[in-house]
Amino acid sequence: MTLEIDIRHSFGGFHLEAAFTAPAGVTALFGPSGSGKSTIFQAIAGLLRPDEGHIRLEGATLFDSAAGLHIAPRNRRMGCVFQEPRLFPHLSVAQNLRYGAGENFSRSAPRICGMLGISHLLDRRPGALSGGEQQRVAIGRALLSQPAFLLMDEPLSALDAARRAEILPWLERLRDEAGLPILYISHSLAEVTRLATTLVLMAEGRVIGAGPLEEMLSDVGPGLSLDRAGAVLQVTATGEIRDGLRELRLSDGTPIWLPEASAPKAGAFRLQIPARDVMIAREVPQGLSALNILPAKVLSLTPLSEAEVMIRLEAGGGVIPARITARSAAALDLGPGQQVFAIVKSASLAGGI
Numbered sequence: 001m002t003l004e005i006d007i008r009h010s011f012g013g014f015h016l017e018a019a020f021t022a023p024a025g026v027t028a029l030f031g032p033s034g035s036g037k038s039t040i041f042q043a044i045a046g047l048l049r050p051d052e053g054h055i056r057l058e059g060a061t062l063f064d065s066a067a068g069l070h071i072a073p074r075n076r077r078m079g080c081v082f083q084e085p086r087l088f089p090h091l092s093v094a095q096n097l098r099y100g101a102g103e104n105f106s107r108s109a110p111r112i113c114g115m116l117g118i119s120h121l122l123d124r125r126p127g128a129l130s131g132g133e134q135q136r137v138a139i140g141r142a143l144l145s146q147p148a149f150l151l152m153d154e155p156l157s158a159l160d161a162a163r164r165a166e167i168l169p170w171l172e173r174l175r176d177e178a179g180l181p182i183l184y185i186s187h188s189l190a191e192v193t194r195l196a197t198t199l200v201l202m203a204e205g206r207v208i209g210a211g212p213l214e215e216m217l218s219d220v221g222p223g224l225s226l227d228r229a230g231a232v233l234q235v236t237a238t239g240e241i242r243d244g245l246r247e248l249r250l251s252d253g254t255p256i257w258l259p260e261a262s263a264p265k266a267g268a269f270r271l272q273i274p275a276r277d278v279m280i281a282r283e284v285p286q287g288l289s290a291l292n293i294l295p296a297k298v299l300s301l302t303p304l305s306e307a308e309v310m311i312r313l314e315a316g317g318g319v320i321p322a323r324i325t326a327r328s329a330a331a332l333d334l335g336p337g338q339q340v341f342a343i344v345k346s347a348s349l350a351g352g353i
């Protein structure tokens with residue numbers, strides 16, 4: 001199931017011109033306030049009719065200005081989740097979930113409530129739930145309407161850090177188990193790094209970059225500030241702990257160690273390594289305090305300024321960018337294809353918010 005969008009719309013002085021494709025998985029629409037994310041959301045949901053363009057879901061046209069076609073929101077099979085849960089306060093959780101679910105309720109509710117961890121809340125009213133629980137019920141209600149596509153507009157931004165941390169694993173589960181594509185609007189890069197498979201970067205009404213998350217975050221192109229560029233790697237916890245450090249394995253089996261408290265005990269998750277925290281050595285360094293020294297191959301060198309260079313390294317089964325000084329790059333005589341060692345000063349869990 002793929003959503004294809006190519007629209008233009010103006011409000012007074014604001015002009016939106018957006019074209020991108022949202023494939024299976026989570027496509028995050030990321031950009032500063034006022035960049036046009038919510039306008040795109042409304043156009044996809046059918047709440048706004050763009051001036052020009054088209055929107056297609058797996059070949060079915062939802063909107064086409066040239067053909068004069070605009071399918072009504074209720075016929076688009078879009079499930080919507082907003083910043084606020086928007087539950088009916090006088091109805092129980094079960095009644096809220098039943099709303100809009102029709103005959104599908106008894107067949108799908110047990111699986112969806114289990115997936116979102118809300119089965120024990122069915123008899124309560126929304127007022128007796130935490131913000132995170134209310135938002136999980138709102139997601140359950142959207143899923144029970146049997147959508148072909150889920151639209152989520154900053155679903156965590158009204159929650160505090162503790163509630164956000166509580167709900168993120170449920171969203172990961174939704175991404176991995178629900179099997180429907182999700183468009184996820186956010187201006188939190190930590191959230192996006194943790195959840196997204198595809199990243200669409202917006203600025204001033206334009207798409208300034210779009211592609212697979214790992215590629216977009218390791219790129220030095222426009223849109224992301226340099227401080228944010230870095231690797232996002234899949235790791236698995238082995239259960240091994242030594243000296244207060246937990247062992248994780250990168251996808252090619254290379255071990256990497258993280259302080260015990262900052263890594264989950266088990267399972268697979270994403271690890272973020274900022275490019276500014278990666279050093280390069282030609283030989284295995286001796287007497288160094290850094291924990292993680294990974295064999296690597298130089299893929300490319302991109303000058304960032306007179307003083308700095310971004311080196312893309314192949315290491316640990318992925319690509320790890322390193323931001324080093326031009327002077328060091330020259331001193332090490334680095335070039336594509338060279339075998340080196342990447343020294344990771346610090347790594348953090350992606351989405352540690």
Ligand SMILES: Nc1ncnc2c1ncn2[C@@H]1O[C@H](COP(=O)(O)OP(=O)(O)OP(=O)(O)O)[C@@H](O)[C@H]1O
Pocket residue numbers: 011012014031032033034035036037038039040187
């Ligand atoms: N109905 C409207 N009438 C006039 N201008 C509008 C309307 N809706 C949005 N705008 C303007 O369009 C621009 C883009 O707004 P939009 O809400 O799409 O941005 P956003 O990226 O979602 O921002 P935020 O992250 O703050 O929600 C803004 O300048 C906004 O003021």
